[in-house]
Amino acid sequence: MLLEALLIALWAGIVGIDLFNGLTHIHRPVVTGLVVGIILGDVTTGLIVGGTLELIWMGMVPLAGAQPPNVVIGGVIGTAFGIIIGQDPNVAVGIAIPFAVAVQGLITLFFTIFSPVMHKADQFALEGNYKGIERINYLGLAILFVFYAVIAFLPIFFGAEQASAYVETVPQWILDGLSIAGGIMPAIGFAMLLKIMMKVEYIMFFIVGFVLAAYLNLPILSIALIGLAIALYDFYQNKKGNNNSGPREEEITDGI
Amino acid sequence: MESNIYEDNTSAQELSARQLRHLAWRSLLLQASFNYERMQAAGWLYSLLPGLRYIHKNKKDLSKSMKDHMEFFNTHPFLVTFIMGVILAMEQKKEDREAIRGIKIAMMGPLGGIGDAMFYLTLLPITAGIGASLAIEGNVFGPIVFLLLFNLVHFGVRFGLMNYGYKMGVKAISKLKEGTQFVSRAASIVGLTVVGGLIATYVAFNVSYVWKSGEAELAIQADVLDQIMPAMLPLGYTLLMYWLLKKGRSPITLIGITVIVGLLGAYFNIL
Incomplete structure (x- = not known):
């Protein structure tokens, strides 16, 4: 079992990276099913469980950056147990879901802990140290690889029952709380943008954008187009003012 | 307040198709250092870096530009190359830094929404649906068909948009050359309108x-x-x-x- 568990861990590490980087989608359960099936010597069951998980988890995609239950660990552990225990795919899903949800929480935590590293990156940027920037990105990849490999290895090597019991000792409110925090987190990013971009003269456009989304529920593209329309109007007004009546500002002050 | 204009103001040489392809490959690691503070910023900078180094031979300008691109950034990981193309064109023409920032932010939000609709709500369900229905019958070609179909579109879009964005950026800038300060003002207007909308749409509280x-x-x-x-x-x-x-x-x-x-x-x- 050790060799199989290690190979599955290797696969989990690779597709764990693919989930965010590369995005060739070899991390989807339909592909993982085939690969885990090959590793465990039962391709047909692997394909069937993987295909079933794929259909069930079709909607588990990171829409607007929100983290869904983790499809990598769900797919790897689901298909592995589907084959090892010989259960039907729906039971495999039942085993996989607590893992998928727990890993979702851990990923939220990882995205939080990795934030301080950005200050090192700022320093590298200031120094023009491109190698430093590259190292930070490779570090992120390495952590993801090890993280997924370990998470996949443990339950497969030690057995599903122990692992499930252990996962269930994590109180639900912690997982919920991390996921709520993950939903609020973009506010910090937007606040940082505001800090850089906001000037008193621009507040009105910020308000327009907010109202269009909050009250009229317009999609972002339409809001961007409205913003573009305003910006074009502003641009041509300015240009006109600049070319034709150069001393426009003076005129106004003179009038007063 | 430090200057928004690059020290070396002469346009750099245009990037070759080969260089653009190289940058498109690097964009695969856009989310390598994803985190809640800057989201994709460090990966975004990683993707652009060889281009920025080619454009900014002046050490101080390179540092300024790298610092700007470490600011908060988040968009759709498939469509990012379009923004890369446009921004590289602007950097190459040594546009005003505020204008570069404004355009970058104005584009990242809408492309995020479009990418979700295109890839996660359309392409993935269709291709994965085909693959899964084959796999459930025990057919080995299920996963293979899925990967081929999905990545044909994925890589086509990723590399195509890089070129398209760059060419469009170069063309648009030469048209807008007069009145740069108005361009950066206009870019800030679109940017802030979008940020207002993003807050209402994407902060789940x-x-x-x-x-x-x-x-x-x-x-x-x-x-x-x-x-x-x-x-x-x-x-x-x-x-x-x-x-x-x-x-x-x-x-x-x-x-x-x-x-x-x-x-x-x-x-x-x-x-």
């Missing part, structure tokens, strides 16, 4: 608490907060974060506060 008294039920979110103003909490929380940042609090502190808010909210069943 809802009160799930329902106040009960005998027969009467009062859902705080739907019956009270949404009546006063929809997306009030996302706006309020973002402005609070903005205020704390201006007060000199570090983003790390804000992330810590947010995690605590989430945990407390879940523990007391409020959020």
